Amino acid sequence: MRILVVYCHPVPDSFCAAVRDTAIGALQRAGHETRLLDLYAIGFDPVMQEAERRAYNEMCADQHPLPEHAEHLAWAQALVFVYPTWWYGLPAMLKGWLDRVWTPAITFDINMESGVIKPLMTHVKKVGVITTCGAPMWWSYMVGHPGMRTLTRGIRALCAKRCKTIFMAHYLMDTSTAESRGLFLSKVDAKMARF
Amino acid sequence: MRVLVLHAHPVAESFNGHLHRIILESLTKRGHEVDDCDLYAEDFDPRLTRDERLGYHDIGPNIAPVRDYVDRLRDADALVMSYPVWNFGYPAILKGYFDRVFLPGVSFEMRDGKVWPCLHNIKKVGVVTTYGGSRLRALLVGDPPRKIVNRVLRVIVKPGAPFSYLAHYDMNRSTDQTRSAFISTVQKTMNSF
Numbered sequence: 565m566r567i568l569v570v571y572c573h574p575v576p577d578s579f580c581a582a583v584r585d586t587a588i589g590a591l592q593r594a595g596h597e598t599r600l601l602d603l604y605a606i607g608f609d610p611v612m613q614e615a616e617r618r619a620y621n622e623m624c625a626d627q628h629p630l631p632e633h634a635e636h637l638a639w640a641q642a643l644v645f646v647y648p649t650w651w652y653g654l655p656a657m658l659k660g661w662l663d664r665v666w667t668p669a670i671t672f673d674i675n676m677e678s679g680v681i682k683p684l685m686t687h688v689k690k691v692g693v694i695t696t697c698g699a700p701m702w703w704s705y706m707v708g709h710p711g712m713r714t715l716t717r718g719i720r721a722l723c724a725k726r727c728k729t730i731f732m733a734h735y736l737m738d739t740s741t742a743e744s745r746g747l748f749l750s751k752v753d754a755k756m757a758r759f
Numbered sequence: 760m761r762v763l764v765l766h767a768h769p770v771a772e773s774f775n776g777h778l779h780r781i782i783l784e785s786l787t788k789r790g791h792e793v794d795d796c797d798l799y800a801e802d803f804d805p806r807l808t809r810d811e812r813l814g815y816h817d818i819g820p821n822i823a824p825v826r827d828y829v830d831r832l833r834d835a836d837a838l839v840m841s842y843p844v845w846n847f848g849y850p851a852i853l854k855g856y857f858d859r860v861f862l863p864g865v866s867f868e869m870r871d872g873k874v875w876p877c878l879h880n881i882k883k884v885g886v887v888t889t890y891g892g893s894r895l896r897a898l899l900v901g902d903p904p905r906k907i908v909n910r911v912l913r914v915i916v917k918p919g920a921p922f923s924y925l926a927h928y929d930m931n932r933s934t935d936q937t938r939s940a941f942i943s944t945v946q947k948t949m950n951s952f
Contacts, residue, residue, distance in 0.1 A: 574809040610805060610851040614769040651857045652911055653848055653903075656805035660851030679893060679932045698874070707910040710848060710903030717900045718847045738869065 565690070567596050567759070568640035572603045572647040572658040579737075579745060583694055584646045586749045590756035591644070601636060603657045610660020623669040633665040637685065642759070643723075644692035645715055649733070652697075652704065653711040662719070671722050681721075688723040691715060692730040692759060694752055701735045730755060760883070762786050762952070763835035766797045767842040767853040774930070774938060778887050778945055779841045785949030786839070794831055798852045803828075805855015818864035828860045837883040837952070838916070843930075844890045844904045847897070866915050881916040884908075885952060886924045887945050894928040923948050 569588055573580040584600075591598050603610075612620075616629050628634040647658050654662070668674060673682045693715045697704055704712075716729045732755060734740065734748040764782055768775040779797070786793050798805075814821050822829045832838075842853050849857075863869055866878040886908050890897055897905070908924055925948060927933065927941040 574807055574812045576809075578812075604806075604809075610855070611799075612769060612845075612850070614799075617769045617773075650807070651854070651861065652907060653854060655807065656851045656855030656858050657807075659846070659848055659854045660805070662846045663851055666846065674931060676931055679929065681892075708901045708903045708906035710907050713901055713903050714847045 565596050565641040565759075566639055567591055567598045567642045567644055568601060568636050569598055569644045569646065570601045570603070570658070570661070572645075572655050572661075574604050574657075578648075579734075579740075580646060580648055580696060582745075582749060583696070583752055586752045587644060587646060587692075587694060587756045590753045591759055594757050594759060596642075596759065599636065599639070601633075603661055608657060608661060610657050610664065612660065612664050616664065620667060623667045625669045628667065628670055630665055633661075634670050637665065637670060638687075640688055642690040642692070643688055643719075644694065644756075644759075646694045647711075648737075649695045649697040649699075649704075649711045652699065652707050652709070654714060659714075662714070666719070666722070683722040685722045686724045688727060690728045690730070690759065691720050691723060692732075692756070694732045696734045696737045698737050699735065701733070704733070704735065730759070760836040761792045761794065761834055762837045762839055763794045763796060763831055765838065765840045765842075765853065765856065766795070767799065767840075767850045767856075769799050773843075774933075775841060775843050775889060778889075778942070781942060781945055782839055782841055782885075782887060782949050785946055786952060789950060789952060791837075791952070794835065796828075796831060798856060803852055803856065805852045805858065807855065807858045811859065816863050816869065818868075821862050822865060825860050825862075828856070829862070829865050832860060832865065832878075833880060835881060837885070838881050839885040839887070839949075839952070840908075841887045844888055844897075844926075847900055847903050848907075849904070861915075876915040878915045879917045882920050883952070884912060884916060884920060884922045885948065886922075886926075888924075888926050889930045890926060890928045891931050892929065897928065 571584045671685050766779045868875045
């Protein structure tokens, strides 16, 4: 499969970077073609400005404000997101990538009368989400796991009907140990090798 | 009270922009001292940088890159947020406000690896927001935007602080009637805030 890996962390040698490298290594070993989109490295601007907001509802595919990102979405048959969970959600950088790139006309069409949304990302059959959380698992679920749900429900709803999702998180990062991190990396490796 | 109003929408003439002006007017009329923090107008950069991440837990120096925003948050007695829900969450510019300004030593402290909330100067919270989709659609996803306010924000501010969460769902099919009803609700809530 052609897999777009969307990666978001400001520190090049962070644990998230190790997760990203492990995931990409396993995916390639399994014969997948991968493309890495490193949002901090390319200096992506996550803020949707006025002109873009005004054009949003009447967007045409050939007038997308970020054509190279639209092309990544058209190319991908699967998506893997790697990022740290901050305040239970996606870092602003990644949130803004969704806001600006996942627009009408290329990812969904909306019928303004019925409110029904027609997914346009049906060529994506699998969504993987790998993250790190400071909070414990029970509390993350108590607050609704907003970051996870944005991707595994919100984004997934725009993909293929039977799109599979994989979610992996290393919780309690602030008290993590070399052992817990190593264990997590080997789980990522095993899961991604079977992606 | 000193009320910090956080607003996040790029278009001033939008419905959210209109709600923002109503919030400011009503709170001022009520006699509050209002600090209007319009994140788009102030060109806030929501990206937590590499240096900020590396110095994140360094209480004191960690506020340097956003000192003005931290001071305004600490000076406030109440918080009102005005924004649209996009992709089941805050617009990136507002999400980044939390990422960069709600720092250790500002909104929480770490004790033995556990989080201790400390934004106790905030004694009242109001949220005015809009959703594109219906309430049912939001509920099926677990309505994360509501939970992040009612569960996460609630434990950070002063315990027992009153919260009001006002949301206009189904904006894509809204009518003049639904919008003006919502405006009255917002006005009423802010008039007695």
